[in-house]
Amino acid sequence: xxxxxxxxxxxxxxxxxxxxxxxxxxxxxxxxxxxxxxxxxxxxxxxxxxxxxxxxxxxxxxxxxxxxxxxxxxxxxxxxxxxxxxxxxxxxxxxxxxxxxxxxxxxxxxxxxxxxxxxxxxxxxxxxxxxxxxxxxxxxxxxxxxxxxxxxxxxxxxxxxxxxxxxxxxxxxxxxxxxxxxxxxxxxxxxxxxxxxxxxxxxxxxxxxxxxxxxxxxxxxxxxxxxxxxxxxxxxxxxxxxxxxxxxxxxxxxxxxxxxxxxxxxxxxxxxxxxxxxxxxxxxxxxxxxxxxxxxxxxxxxxxxxxxxxxxxxxxxxxxxxxxxxxxxxxxxxxxxxxxxxxxxxxxxxxxxxxxxxxxxxxxxxxxxxxxxxxxxxxxxxxxxxxxxxxxxxxxxxxxxxxxxxxxxxxxxxxxxxxxxxxxxxxxxxxxxxxxxxxxxxxxxxxxxxxxxxxxxxxxxxxxxxxxxxxxxxxxxxxxx
Numbered sequence: 001x002x003x004x005x006x007x008x009x010x011x012x013x014x015x016x017x018x019x020x021x022x023x024x025x026x027x028x029x030x031x032x033x034x035x036x037x038x039x040x041x042x043x044x045x046x047x048x049x050x051x052x053x054x055x056x057x058x059x060x061x062x063x064x065x066x067x068x069x070x071x072x073x074x075x076x077x078x079x080x081x082x083x084x085x086x087x088x089x090x091x092x093x094x095x096x097x098x099x100x101x102x103x104x105x106x107x108x109x110x111x112x113x114x115x116x117x118x119x120x121x122x123x124x125x126x127x128x129x130x131x132x133x134x135x136x137x138x139x140x141x142x143x144x145x146x147x148x149x150x151x152x153x154x155x156x157x158x159x160x161x162x163x164x165x166x167x168x169x170x171x172x173x174x175x176x177x178x179x180x181x182x183x184x185x186x187x188x189x190x191x192x193x194x195x196x197x198x199x200x201x202x203x204x205x206x207x208x209x210x211x212x213x214x215x216x217x218x219x220x221x222x223x224x225x226x227x228x229x230x231x232x233x234x235x236x237x238x239x240x241x242x243x244x245x246x247x248x249x250x251x252x253x254x255x256x257x258x259x260x261x262x263x264x265x266x267x268x269x270x271x272x273x274x275x276x277x278x279x280x281x282x283x284x285x286x287x288x289x290x291x292x293x294x295x296x297x298x299x300x301x302x303x304x305x306x307x308x309x310x311x312x313x314x315x316x317x318x319x320x321x322x323x324x325x326x327x328x329x330x331x332x333x334x335x336x337x338x339x340x341x342x343x344x345x346x347x348x349x350x351x352x353x354x355x356x357x358x359x360x361x362x363x364x365x366x367x368x369x370x371x372x373x374x375x376x377x378x379x380x381x382x383x384x385x386x387x388x389x390x391x392x393x394x395x396x397x398x399x400x401x402x403x404x405x406x407x408x409x410x411x412x413x414x415x416x417x418x419x420x421x422x423x424x425x426x427x428x429x430x431x432x433x434x435x436x437x438x439x440x441x442x443x444x445x446x447x448x449x450x451x452x453x454x455x456x457x458x459x460x461x462x463x464x465x466x467x468x469x470x471x472x473x474x475x476x477x478x479x480x481x
Contacts, residue, residue, distance in 0.1 A: 031064055032067075035067060035342065036069045037069065038072075040103065041072060041102070046365060051072065055070050057358075066348060068348055082108055089115070100338065100345075101334070104334040105329075106413075108334075108420070109415065110144075114417075118334055118335075119334075120148040121149045125149065134156075134373055137156055138153060141153060141332060154359075155330055155369065156328060156329070157290040157329050158289055158328060158405065158408075159217070159220060160292070160313055160401065161285075161286050161314040162277075162284065163182070163313075163314065164310075165311060166307075168284070171198055175194060182317060192260055192266060193260065193263070195283065196264055196265045207450070210281065211264055213284050213285060213286075214284075214285045215273060215285055216273050218430070222253060223411070226246070228318060228319050229322065241479045243475055256319075257430060258437075262438050263455055264451070272294065273287055274296060277296055279299070280301045292367045293366075295311045316404060316408070326409075359372065359375065363398060364388050385398075416479070422478045422479065425478070429467070
């Protein structure tokens with residue numbers, strides 16, 4: 001009787017252990033039988049440091065237990081990484097074997113998916129796991145309109161306004177301007193003109209005022225600004241991309257960037273606008289939340305003098321009377337199609353990386369935003385904010401970024417063939433023309449012409465019309481209209 005009584009219990013225990021092993025280790029991976037997963041990324045500086053810390057933690061703990069080893073390699077910028085992926089796909093002489101995972105934006109994944117090389121990660125995720133992620137972030141990974149997940153969100157970014165508070169306070173005290181102007185693009189333009197005139201008044205030299213504002217990732221201004229004003233530039237209709245390059249909308253964008261730029265109120269000088277703040281050429285800029293660690297702590301002028309500054313962060317400005325909107329950016333991770341065991345192991349790592357505690361550590365240290373819904377709750381945020389200091393730039397960056405993610409309408413352009421080329425046109429057409437024409441204005445001023453006269457030739461309707469028609473034609477050529 002004792003044996004009969006024990007048998008069902010022993011069987012239940014055995015089945016439970018067997019089921020648990022299968023759930024935990026469906027592909028035979030173990031500490032004794034591990035698999036190595038390679039990851040290519042574009043993180044640099046503090047972002048790379050934080051990423052490497054988490055890789056080490058995974059390999060020493062969770063990865064070791066589950067038989068998964070991750071090796072991560074920085075491959076330069078996102079463009080350099082993309083080019084190396086192309087060379088590996090084409091098996092060019094000297095190229096490395098393709099990684100298992102790499103950092104990618106939707107346009108690149110769309111291109112690779114057309115070759116049948118992008119893995120669908122949805123079989124390795126339960127509906128409950130998928131629901132934990134911010135909906136917009138997970139939807140970005142469904143690039144073909146189906147439920148197939150081709151891009152896994154691990155850290156996101158949006159845009160933020162950063163101000164040299166030290167110089168702003170001097171200006172505000174002298175002119176009575178307030179921070180209220182930072183809420184709209186119209187306010188930014190108005191205060192930039194006032195700043196130019198105020199700095200001009202500080203010297204005896206005429207027309208030597210300083211630019212107040214600049215921005216990185218100019219294409220975001222065009223794309224998001226157009227969305228705010230009621231026009232999605234690249235729309236999908238019946239599987240085709242349709243261009244909505246509205247002239248009235250573009251004129252609004254022109255008046256609030258090109259016009260203040262050629263007047264000298266806006267500027268761009270170094271590679272990034274944070275560089276321009278560091279050299280004292282700008283007092284404010286819009287950049288990615290992921291770039292906050294590059295905001296300088298001092299200004300060094302052309303004459304070699306320097307002084308310490310403090311930065312203050314603000315939400316992204318919007319056009320007056322519109323729904324607050326912002327870009328959702330930050331590359332996700334694409335897994336190359338291979339044997340299921342490798343795809344599974346890669347997904348295990350990505351799920352571990354986006355566990356709330358791990359993702360929050362990376363976010364605080366790197367300037368990126370966590371990707372799970374629960375990350376924005378006070379209960380989760382509090383210990384991380386206390387650790388880094390609730391008033392520190394990293395904490396304020398995270399709070400404003402999360403507020404943007406929750407309160408703004410987030411938008412990412414849909415991937416399509418030629419999408420990267422179309423974005424490059426939006427990135428450079430207006431901003432490049434503004435810079436080129438400002439240099440012409442400067443040359444005329446050096447010849448003795450007053451600034452107002454030098455600028456006037458560039459503010460005509462014909463100048464805008466010419467830019468608009470050329471840019472529209474370029475976009476139409478790319479999307480095949």
